[in-house]
Amino acid sequence: MTDVLTNSMTDAVTDAPTDVLIVGSGPTGLTLACDLALRGASVRLIDQRTEPHHESRGKGLQQSSLDIFEGLGVAESLTAIGYEEVVLRKYFDGEHINDTPVAGTGILIGQWQIEGALRERLAGLGVTIEYGARLAGITQDATGVRAELANGSVIEARYLAGCDGGRSTTRKLLGIPFEGSTEEETAMVVGDVRAPGLSRDHWHQWFTSEGGGTMLCPMPGTDTFQLQASPETDEHGEQLPPSLESFQRLFDRHARMPEIRLTDATWLSTWRVNARVAGRMREGRVFLAGDAAHVHPIAGGLGMNTGISDAAALARTLGAALGGEAGEEVLDAYEAERLPVVTEVVADTSRRYERVVEAVRTPGRGIEAGLE
Template identity: 85%
Template sequence: MTDVLTDATTGSRAGSRAGAPTDVLIVGSGPTGLTLACDLALRGAVVRVIDQRSEPHHESRGKGLRQSSLDVFRRLGVAESLTAIGDGEVVLRKYFDGEHINDTPAGGNGILIGQWQIEAALRERLAGLGVTVEYGARLADITQDAAGVRAELADGGVIAARYLAGCDGGRSTTRKLLGIPFEGSTEAEPAMVVGDVRAPGLSRDHWHQWFTSEGGGTMLCPMPGTDTFQLQASPETDGHGRLLPPSLESFQRLFDRHARMPEIRLTDATWLSTWRVNVRVAGRLREGRAFLAGDAAHVHPIAGGLGMNTGIEDAAALARTLGAALAGQNGEEVLDTYQSERLPAATEVVADTARRYERVVEAVRTPGRGIEAGLE
């Protein structure tokens, strides 16, 4: 195979030829769905991508691409643009009780880059293949028979396709409509608050990690190609022990408590969210002609940065499976190969990241240790 697959627009079937029957309907336009769409379009499939959001987001979210994902993107023709933005040499600066303890290099197996930047590069590549994401399209029902899948949208529209791929995240509507169980556990309370902020005056040469002997911590990671940091911190509680929602004011109080740098004032919080420990795997990845990939199929702790990357690997595997099926190779047998390959992989990643997360939680209690424990 060449480094970049041949554009389907020069072949027998362009990515989204007007009036051509849809081969694959992809629900969700995160990294998993966009990777799948690009891969299938380059293989000559007619694809459509729908997303219930009204527009693309601009949030750092998953922020690391491993080498395996870059290998996939190299085939798709987007790796060069991403490596031009991303940072491959990340240095973790560790503090304890406000004092700088040490610096730990943590690069060498990929790049640091914001999820929104990855999605933007994939959308641009997909547009070059004649496919654009259809926003404001919420999936409402799925029916299927031996010939294909019928997706009903909330606005009354209907899309018929030969296959459907649910890449619509941990709260996947696709998975729920298919009746596929999401087996595992979810912690009741958030483990972290997260967001994107600016921190004028703070060095952008390091991923800053402040932890304290009293417990808890705050981290600020400089996002390449921007002037923002991704903030991750222990949740804040009120005087009664109740969790406070994420806000710029709360972020500042958490930063002041852990970093003890009064000269630094956080500004412009453009993303405010919480993260809780989810350890779940879908009971199956295929229901007839419908498939699950990415967070729709598995969610797990963030330690090790494997979430988005596992979804990208899912997309590459599903593209191979559906590409072979669309080419007429062995029908049911080829369709089964996706689950047989990716379900064991997902199960192992979930178990592995749970172990990594436990190591990180233990490591940050020791001065000079940090999230690198999840990479070991």
């Protein structure tokens, strides 16, 4: 699949108001943009990043998301790459215990691949992402929204959708509270690495009786693995930042396979347990979707998929408003539909995460506990 080059934001002032300005070009924003464009709406999509990322990040599409993508015309290209079944190979104290096939829940595929397919579809609909555009201010009235960018330019739109992640600038500018909790300490280090000589037929999961573990998941269509591991600490008990060298030490400690050397760490990051929901998902003509509106534990792989469902619901709402099928009261439908859903998802994933943390202490058990 050929990726599509996108434009940088350079215009000082927009030529004419657009129907919907979308902030953030992750899976949520891209899904919303494709859906609205297919409905005939004029769309602009901005992102403060300077270019697309190439990181595995969220790596699973549920069937509900594939159904949405089928309607957008991108499902076929993704199912051609992704794995419909993955085998969890469980080890404990370095010994192979058992294998657990997991199927029927969707496909395993890297987030960068999902975003690439959506960008390509969006370009085919005549929309390009405006990179290097950082939102700095929002004002609105009964007829529309004015979005001021950091470079001083202004975009006028009838509606604005903040799909700009857990640290959402849109949410902060609106003063919407992000209610819930965040654990102070890092729960996991993550990254993309190569592991020459390690079987790519399994999602390897090593845990130990002393606590902690390392997992390596083969990413479809690549020769890389997504690594997830408990953080490494120094002699003072302080957590060390992720690095290839630290990944190798964690792997050696848990996997006990000295012949495997990790290489080419192209993504290094950390993950903390967050369970938060925005106090509201609408402020006048501005809406929140995806991680901008809710963040939660990764157990069950529901994060990206919940954002995709948000986007589909918001596209229906905005499509109805723009099409004149109903009055302004139709705008209430989005929050009424999605806020109870995402609140339950946050609670559900918190319960799933607790089950996984408990399960991995038992030889032969792994992250499948989060799918139960």
